[in-house]
Amino acid sequence: MLTTQLQHAAETYPDLTTNLRGYADAGSVPEPIRAWAQAGPDEGLYEFVAEELHVAVIPADTAQGRAFVVFDVAGIEAASAEDWWLLLVITTVVGVLGALGFGLGVLVMRRAVAPVVQLADVVAGIDLEHLSAADHTLIESGRFGRDEVGVLAGAIEKTLQRISAFVVRERDFTGSASHELRTPITVITGALELLEQSDLSGEDAKSVDRIRRATLEMKSTIEMFLCIAREADDGLYDEHFPVAPLVTRAIEQQRYLLDGKCVVVDVETLAAPVVRGHPQAFLIAVTNLVRNAFEQTPGGQGPITVRLTTRELLVTNRSGGDDACRPTPAGASSANGHGLGLGIVQRLCERNGWAFSLQTDEARVTACLSW
Structure with missing residues (x-):
């Protein structure tokens, strides 16, 4: 703007004109803003776009107590509008280049990641x-x-x-x-x-x-x-089989462990469920639970309860107390644990989609096999 103002003054040489003038009263300001000045505006800076004037209202020792400094920017600011167009062009070019760079970056990234995606698809298949x-x-x-x-x-x-x-x-x-x-x-x-x-x-x-x-x-x-x-195992894990016969078979096979213990086995068959899975695996799991219950129950501390419902099998036995009959025969297990087969039972249940849990307290142990 200063350069444009200097060029404008050079064109009128030697009759130099100035764009900046002061007025002591409102009646002498340029005609386009005279009515505004006579209305007594407050002190401050004002811009009149249509008239291309910038006005500063300042205090002065006059009748109105106001003086006016008017800057006529006609022919000066108009030329500066070209700068806005230049800025717009530059901004547009930068935006286009940025978009092209982003697109190129995405393309390069995809081409770089493509082998990893291909490898992942192959592994997933x-x-x-x-x-x-x-x-x-x-x-x-x-x-x-x-x-x-x-x-x-x-x-x-x-x-x-x-x-x-x-x-x-x-x-x-x-x-x-x-x-x-x-x-x-x-x-x-x-x-x-x-x-x-x-x-x-x-x-x-x-x-x-x-x-x-x-x-x-x-x-x-x-x-x-x-x-x-x-x-x-030849698709045997999808076989449907009745549960009750296998439970009865496991109890009868392990009943010899109760010889001389005076322990009663109470079997409660409340349903006749049919389970999906491997029948031999189910028999092995039930046999382990029954064997543990028979071995860990002290003599005379029965009964041992085997409860069969629609969705689960419960095996409950006493875990402590003095023998009420005769001492446990020599060679029988006297360990306080619950058998080495429980980990195997857990693995068999996970393999067949069954659930196994064991609850213990000071009086009894309850093994639950559900499906």
């Missing part, structure tokens, strides 16, 4: 529930270059190879172990049947009976561990 030896071929590190993504793909590929090899070894082991461990049990069972048919004394018959029970427990233990170790 692998069925981890049924992992096979060929699954590692779905991820080939060569497809992702030699950068960080390629290194990550190579690590995942090697991991899947190791997991696939482990699955193969697990299947081979469980298949071989199932045959090799069950064969001696079958031989022992056949020998016991032959011994039972012979003429045995009372002591020999008791020894044979103990061997038979130990063989049954060993067979149950082998089946239990093989059931847990197998990754797949």
